[in-house]
Amino acid sequence: MKFAILDILEKKRDGKELTWEEMQTIVQAAQLGNVHAAQLGAFLMACHLRGLNEGEVENLMRAMMFSGRLMKWPSEWKQKIVSLQSTGSTGNKAKLILAPAMAACGVKFPILSARGYDAIGGILDKLRTIPGFSGIKSVKEIEQLLEDVGCCVVQQPSDIAPAEGVIRDMAAIAGTSDNDAFKEACMIARVAALKLHAIVIDIPYGAGEWVKTKEEAMSMAANLDRLRSILGIKIKVLVTAVDWPVGTMMGQSLEISEAMRCLSMCGPPDLHDLVIKLGGHLLHEAGVADTPEAGQQRVHRVIRDGKAKKMFEKMLKAQGVDKSDLKSLMKARKDPNNMSSVLPVANYFTHLSSGDKCGLYGSLSYVAY
Amino acid sequence: MKFAILDILEKKRDGKELTWEEMQTIVQAAQLGNVHAAQLGAFLMACHLRGLNEGEVENLMRAMMFSGRLMKWPSEWKQKIVSLQSTGSTGNKAKLILAPAMAACGVKFPILSARGYDAIGGILDKLRTIPGFSGIKSVKEIEQLLEDVGCCVVQQPSDIAPAEGVIRDMAAIAGTSDNDAFKEACMIARVAALKLHAIVIDIPYGAGEWVKTKEEAMSMAANLDRLRSILGIKIKVLVTAVDWPVGTMMGQSLEISEAMRCLSMCGPPDLHDLVIKLGGHLLHEAGVADTPEAGQQRVHRVIRDGKAKKMFEKMLKAQGVDKSDLKSLMKARKDPNNMSSVLPVANYFTHLSSGDKCGLYGSLSYVAY
Numbered sequence: 001m002k003f004a005i006l007d008i009l010e011k012k013r014d015g016k017e018l019t020w021e022e023m024q025t026i027v028q029a030a031q032l033g034n035v036h037a038a039q040l041g042a043f044l045m046a047c048h049l050r051g052l053n054e055g056e057v058e059n060l061m062r063a064m065m066f067s068g069r070l071m072k073w074p075s076e077w078k079q080k081i082v083s084l085q086s087t088g089s090t091g092n093k094a095k096l097i098l099a100p101a102m103a104a105c106g107v108k109f110p111i112l113s114a115r116g117y118d119a120i121g122g123i124l125d126k127l128r129t130i131p132g133f134s135g136i137k138s139v140k141e142i143e144q145l146l147e148d149v150g151c152c153v154v155q156q157p158s159d160i161a162p163a164e165g166v167i168r169d170m171a172a173i174a175g176t177s178d179n180d181a182f183k184e185a186c187m188i189a190r191v192a193a194l195k196l197h198a199i200v201i202d203i204p205y206g207a208g209e210w211v212k213t214k215e216e217a218m219s220m221a222a223n224l225d226r227l228r229s230i231l232g233i234k235i236k237v238l239v240t241a242v243d244w245p246v247g248t249m250m251g252q253s254l255e256i257s258e259a260m261r262c263l264s265m266c267g268p269p270d271l272h273d274l275v276i277k278l279g280g281h282l283l284h285e286a287g288v289a290d291t292p293e294a295g296q297q298r299v300h301r302v303i304r305d306g307k308a309k310k311m312f313e314k315m316l317k318a319q320g321v322d323k324s325d326l327k328s329l330m331k332a333r334k335d336p337n338n339m340s341s342v343l344p345v346a347n348y349f350t351h352l353s354s355g356d357k358c359g360l361y362g363s364l365s366y367v368a369y
Numbered sequence: 370m371k372f373a374i375l376d377i378l379e380k381k382r383d384g385k386e387l388t389w390e391e392m393q394t395i396v397q398a399a400q401l402g403n404v405h406a407a408q409l410g411a412f413l414m415a416c417h418l419r420g421l422n423e424g425e426v427e428n429l430m431r432a433m434m435f436s437g438r439l440m441k442w443p444s445e446w447k448q449k450i451v452s453l454q455s456t457g458s459t460g461n462k463a464k465l466i467l468a469p470a471m472a473a474c475g476v477k478f479p480i481l482s483a484r485g486y487d488a489i490g491g492i493l494d495k496l497r498t499i500p501g502f503s504g505i506k507s508v509k510e511i512e513q514l515l516e517d518v519g520c521c522v523v524q525q526p527s528d529i530a531p532a533e534g535v536i537r538d539m540a541a542i543a544g545t546s547d548n549d550a551f552k553e554a555c556m557i558a559r560v561a562a563l564k565l566h567a568i569v570i571d572i573p574y575g576a577g578e579w580v581k582t583k584e585e586a587m588s589m590a591a592n593l594d595r596l597r598s599i600l601g602i603k604i605k606v607l608v609t610a611v612d613w614p615v616g617t618m619m620g621q622s623l624e625i626s627e628a629m630r631c632l633s634m635c636g637p638p639d640l641h642d643l644v645i646k647l648g649g650h651l652l653h654e655a656g657v658a659d660t661p662e663a664g665q666q667r668v669h670r671v672i673r674d675g676k677a678k679k680m681f682e683k684m685l686k687a688q689g690v691d692k693s694d695l696k697s698l699m700k701a702r703k704d705p706n707n708m709s710s711v712l713p714v715a716n717y718f719t720h721l722s723s724g725d726k727c728g729l730y731g732s733l734s735y736v737a738y
Contacts, residue, residue, distance in 0.1 A: 009544040013414065041410030042543035045382065049418045174411035175378040 005035050005043075012046040020059045027063035030170065031163035041174040044167075048176040057181045057223070058230060064189035067163030071139060071195045073108075074147075079197050081108040081146075082286045084278060085187055086202040087210050087220070093247060095123050095153075096259035097267075097275045097303070098282075100311035103150030104302035105279075107286045110146055111153040112160075112194055127153055127319075129253040129343050130329065134320040149315050161193040178210075180220055188227045191235075198234035198285035200278060204242035214241065234285050238278070247271040253343035260333040263309040276300050374404050374412075381415040389428045396432035399539065400532035410543040413536075417545040426550045426592070427599060433558035436532030440508060440564045442477075443516075448566050450477045450515075451655045453647060454556055455571040456579050456589070462616060463571075464492050464522075465628035466636075466644045466672070467651075469680035472519030473671035474648075476655045479515055480522040481529075481563055496522055496688075498622040498712050499698065503689040518684050530562040547579075549589055557596045560604075567603035567654035569647060573611035583610065603654050607647070616640040622712035629702040632678040645669050 008022045018026075026043060029035040035043075052060065073081055082102070084095055095111055102109035113124040113135065124135045137145065137154040145152035156165065164186050171177040191199050201224055205217040221237040228235035247268045249258040261267040262275070280289065280296030289295030302308045316326055329342045377391045387395075395412060398404040404412075421429065442450055451471065453464055464480055471478035482493040482504065493504045506514065506523040514521035525534065533555050540546040560568050570593060574586040590606040597604035616637045618627040630636040631644070645665045652664030671677045685695055698711045 006542070006544055013417065013544055036410075036542050037406035038410030038413075038539050038543045041405075041407030041412075042414035042545065043410075044407075045411035045414035046418065046544075048382065049415065170407050173375070173405050174407045175375055175382055175415075176411060 005029055005039055009039055009043045012050060015050045018056055023059040024063045027163045030166050031067050040170050044171050044174045044176040048179050052181040057185050061185040061189045064161050064164040065192045068159045068161050070193055077108055079287050081196050082198045082282050083196050084200050093255045093259055094274045097262050098279055099151040100315060101279055101299050101302050101308040103311045104307040105283055105298055107288055108146045109151040112156045123153055126252045126255050130321055131325050132320045132322050145318055149318050151315055161189050164189045184223050192231050200236045200281050203239045206242040209242055236281050236285050246274055263312055264333055265304055374398055374408055378408055378412045381419060384419045387425055392428040393432045396532045399535050400436050409539050413540050413543045413545040417548050421550040426554050430554040430558045433530050433533040434561045437528045437530050439562055446477055448656050450565050451567045451651050452565050453569050462624045462628055463643045466631050467648055468520040469684060470648055470668050470671050470677040472680045473676040474652055474667055476657055477515045478520040481525045492522055495621045495624050499690055500694050501689045501691050514687055518687050520684055530558050533558045553592050561600050569605045569650050572608045575611040578611055605650050605654050615643055632681055633702055634673055
């Protein structure tokens with residue numbers, strides 16, 4: 001049964017609960033472009049101001065999840081495919097180290113990046129500062145990368161939860177993306193469509209994060225946990241107080257540089273610790289380590305003995321970075337000043353005030369590379 | 370100073386009051402197409418759900434009014450240019466009789482029709498059922514029609530308050546047009562840009578009207594009165610209980626037919642009385658009659674002696690209806706069954722239930738011609 005978009009929109013406007021059929025109708029129309037952008041904008045604002053209840057969030061999530069095909073993985077990878085989602089931009093840098101470290105520990109770790117709207121950009125934007133790096137891959141190519149390397153950083157394929165991308169884009173311009181219900185539904189729709197076996201979701205909270213308070217973070221964690229039980233996949237939610245940027249560098253190519261130092265055991269200790277912590281939980285969830293602590297030891301080991309770094313090189317090569325650039329990059333990795341021979345350097349620099357307290361985010365509102 | 374659209378949108382989303390500069394920025398962007406439709410839809414929904422205060426309605430009205438040029442009339446017409454606005458669809462039929470009656474009384478009576486979204490359509494849609502009738506006229510042609518005939522029914526020229534049309538269209542698809550503040554701001558922006566000297570605003574309320582209760586109608590009248598004092602033009606607001614359709618016919622060409630019977634003194638008495646009442650106030654506001662009652666007598670006289678009917682013929686001719694069609698139409702005017710030789714007849718008929726009470730709107734939700 002089809003419902004008229006305007007009726008659905010007006011129903012939500014008036015604070016009434018939408019049914020599964022109504023939610024599905026509007027999500028499908030958004031995906032196919034069968035709804036006027038003004039109606040979609042008005043709908044998103046009505047959802048934002050009126051709120052979505054538990055059932056509506058679940059229906060929104062399902063409608064987006066089933067808007068494309070579901071990923072299928074080789075059966076021998078059972079329980080082995082894990083990934084990390086993070087609500088904060090500071091965690092993104094950790095992913096750059098985590099991906100090769102996880103691959104070095106023998107699990108499959110695809111990072112399927114959604115387009116980033118924050119100031120620094122997503123992890124893919126960072127890797128694209130390396131000449132030749134390509135993140136656009138088909139489902140088939142992603143499978144090949146996981147087979148050959150064990151990790152990859154690619155854009156979410158266009159046939160996986162396509163409606164989710166459309167709705168997320170629209171929410172960003174309609175001023176409604178700063179909304180827990182949307183974020184949760186989008187995050188879980190992606191993970192579910194990707195058919196990951198286990199996922200660790202990192203919810204850092206603090207002044208410079210998307211989630212500001214512990215209460216918000218805990219409520220988000222509870223909602224994600226509820227959605228998890230609906231889907232039956234393993235989700236571990238970590239809620240951590242973060243009142244300062246992880247590591248010492250912010251900006252696209254600067255973060256690549258810091259991640260490479262970390263993979264050579266000469267990065268900042270807080271970043272190293274974060275990677276170890278997240279990785280330990282991931283290995284535990286994937287059944288590779290008996291406890292998160294045992295997992296942590298293993299992650300530390302593959303970083304210390306250079307296996308993770310080798311895996312990072314392998315991944316860059318498999319994703320299009322040519323031999324000579326890779327060689328220059330690896331040679332320069334211990335000295336960020338030498339990175340500029342390969343990575344771009346910003347033309348414009350600005351002083352960022354961190355408010356009263358040294359080292360804290362404080363009044364920081366924008367960062368650039 | 371320019372403001373970013375997203376900032377303005379988010380400010381309204383969060384329930385904060387918009388400044389004149391912010392309101393002007395978004396109205397201008399809407400007019401020029403410099404804002405994504407999704408943002409405009411989200412903005413309109415945020416305004417609808419958060420509400421607009423008195424100052425914001427005034428700023429919205431002013432921004433739309435000054436979005437194009439202001440009409441200029443010959444100075445010898447001072448105080449003579451009047452018109453009627455109505456919030457209800459049933460009043461539209463009265464306008465068809467009122468326009469020529471006012472012209473017959475010596476005042477200039479332009480009807481500058483806004484696009485109608487209700488089931489029956491606007492007055493222009495009704496007149497367009499007469500072959501040859503043209504309602505698209507430039508400001509120059511409108512002036513000529515008022516000079517030669519004294520009345521006309523035309524589409525609002527595209528250079529008069531253009532932003533108002535854009536915002537009204539968007540509000541209609543975004544499910545936010547059912548909003549007093551928007552309606553008031555749009556109505557007054559049009560009137561003010563048209564530089565009418567006096568205007569009577571009819572607010573019928575009742576089951577089948579746009580305004581449902583007396584309280585709503587009175588509150589709207591008070592708001593319009595407030596906006597009037599800002600503009601310094603004469604506005605008379607009439608609030609009347611209407612629990613049944615005026616006259617006996619509904620539908621585009623049927624209403625033309627009933628209006629013509631009324632101009633021949635053989636239409637339904639309630640329609641005749643409504644025209645007399647509205648016309649009396651209009652003549653009083655224009656300074657042509659000392660009291661509304663004296664005005665009523667005059668309107669009754671020009672209908673009874675056929676002067677208004679002649680004026681209607683003159684207007685149709687001046688707006689493109691050819692001689693032979695006009696002759697057939699006038700010949701058939703006393704017998705609606707003969708109208709079909711000129712006016713179109715619907716191919717599809719449907720039974721309309723009026724609920725329990727005979728003759729009342731009741732459950733009537735849609736009408737068609």
